[in-house]
Amino acid sequence: MSLKGKNALVTGSTSGIGLAMARGFAAAGANVMLNGLGDAAEIEAIRAGVEKEFGVKALYHGANMLKPEEIRAMVGEAETKLGSVDILVCNAGIQFVSPVEDFPDEKWEQIIGINLSSVFYAIKAAVPGMKKRGGGRIINLSSAHSLVASPFKSAYVAAKHGVAGLTKTVALELAQAKITVNAIAPGYVWTPLVERQIPDTMKARNMTEEEVKKNVLLAAQPTKEFVTVEQVAGLAVYLASEAAASITGTTISMDGGWTAA
């Protein structure tokens, strides 16, 4: 599934699923622009590593997904320095776990900003270029939590349901522009995002780490196995390919059967 000659921008790709998708695109021959937070030296090592391993151009832009003007600047820089954004992946996301009555206002605002509003701003900035060049691929990382809820994740579940609605709406608007818009809805993928929510879940539910993994995280996942970042990357590469030209406006679950129940 070659993506040679294509340029991909992946938000939140300094870690976890985003990094695996960027590596997947690069392995398929696409140039990539990485984005995300983290230690500058570590990010530079990741960027240089992608370039060396896959023989493609790999750039990095540090846009904060809470800042629309920085998102616009990032899309602009990708278009200038890579030549286009053919594949836009809106992946950056954070989590916070708390009962709704204690949920900090600023965490609500941050999660809606990073997990939902940044998707809108990135799409809005990238679509004119895609239209001009006659096509494109937009892939949003939603979640099983775009289809079902879990307690103590009010902001995350609200944002992810929002991403599902945004995906459908934009897909309809762009249906005749050869731009597909889809969401990938993973169940629990073993990444730093999941690892970080274990202590708060232990507190909120009064459980040990093993109990959280078994009785909370994998309780919902019938396979009883975490999804891997490579599996998500494989689906993203497929959605970016020619073979997926007729798939648009949909949310594809990769959740070990979670939302079948």
Ligand code: NAD
């Ligand atoms: P992660 O924590 O490993 O990576 C998140 C990325 O987003 C990092 O690169 C981080 O730097 C970046 N980021 C966070 N805040 C940012 C900001 N303000 N500006 C720019 N970048 C920012 O998380 P992950 O598990 O790889 O999650 C990636 C996406 O997949 C998220 O949207 C998440 O909701 C979704 N998802 C994850 C899982 C899972 O189980 N891990 C399941 C379903 C959906």
